[in-house]
Amino acid sequence: MRVLILSWCLTVSAYAADDVRHLGPVTGIAVTQNTVYSCSQAGVLRNDGDSTTFAQVVRPEFRVIDVVVLSDKQLAICGGRPGASGIVGIVDRESGELNTLTLSKDLVYAAAISPSKGFLAAACADGQLMLLGLPLDPSKAPVLVHKHTAAARAVAFSPDGGFLISGGLDGVLLTTPLDESGTISGETRVLQEHTAGIECLAFSPDGKQIASGARDSKVRLHSTNGR
Numbered sequence: 001m002r003v004l005i006l007s008w009c010l011t012v013s014a015y016a017a018d019d020v021r022h023l024g025p026v027t028g029i030a031v032t033q034n035t036v037y038s039c040s041q042a043g044v045l046r047n048d049g050d051s052t053t054f055a056q057v058v059r060p061e062f063r064v065i066d067v068v069v070l071s072d073k074q075l076a077i078c079g080g081r082p083g084a085s086g087i088v089g090i091v092d093r094e095s096g097e098l099n100t101l102t103l104s105k106d107l108v109y110a111a112a113i114s115p116s117k118g119f120l121a122a123a124c125a126d127g128q129l130m131l132l133g134l135p136l137d138p139s140k141a142p143v144l145v146h147k148h149t150a151a152a153r154a155v156a157f158s159p160d161g162g163f164l165i166s167g168g169l170d171g172v173l174l175t176t177p178l179d180e181s182g183t184i185s186g187e188t189r190v191l192q193e194h195t196a197g198i199e200c201l202a203f204s205p206d207g208k209q210i211a212s213g214a215r216d217s218k219v220r221l222h223s224t225n226g227r
Contacts, residue, residue, distance in 0.1 A: 020055060027039060031069075032069045034048060039066065042056070043060060057091060060098055062100075065110070066108075068112065074090050074091060074092060076091075078122055079108060082107055083106055085102050085105060085106070086105070088100065088101050109124070112156050119132065119182045123153060123168075129144070129145045145164055145176050151197075162178060165201060172192045174190060175224065194218065196214050196215035
């Protein structure tokens with residue numbers, strides 16, 4: 001039986017003033033115009049233009065693992081508390097106001113925003129790939145798109161939003177077709193060519209190919225038709 005934990009909270013964090021820096025490994029980067037957002041155990045930091053210093057956007061009470069740009073005003077983040085909670089959140093880029101939703105009992109490793117900006121995908125430590133509507137609504141349960149047999153580590157939408165793909169530590173890519181409403185519109189395809197866990201992936205600009213990088217020290221190119 002699948003256990004799904006949903007909770008909702010609101011926190012506010014203002015920019016820090018001086019000597020702001022990352023703690024531990026930097027695990028996610030997002031770029032928009034001349035601003036770079038990055039995340040670590042210090043939360044989400046920003047660097048503008050030619051500046052050599054960071055400003056703190058938000059430092060929640062959980063570990064932030066990935067950050068993506070949602071809009072001109074918002075970021076999406078994910079992470080949680082190892083072995084305790086998997087969390088996604090939406091951050092106001094100026095005020096640091098944060099809305100969060102708890103999805104599971106372990107970390108959310110990666111997040112992706114659909115091209116329409118209407119959906120957030122979350123790759124979870126328990127192997128599940130979840131799809132949530134935006135704005136986040138705790139009254140609406142996320143959709144389970146597919147599930148790996150080990151942790152899901154990377155996720156991406158195709159440029160047209162017609163496919164959602166994830167890579168897992170089971171060494172496989174799972175790709176599922178979606179329609180414009182975010183509904184699953186076909187069977188999940190399994191792409192299994194790596195011999196170790198997948199850590200990153202990306203679609204080509206035309207959406208016809210997928211690149212994946214794994215712990216077997218290889219980068220592989222796959223077509224969306226399964227070859």
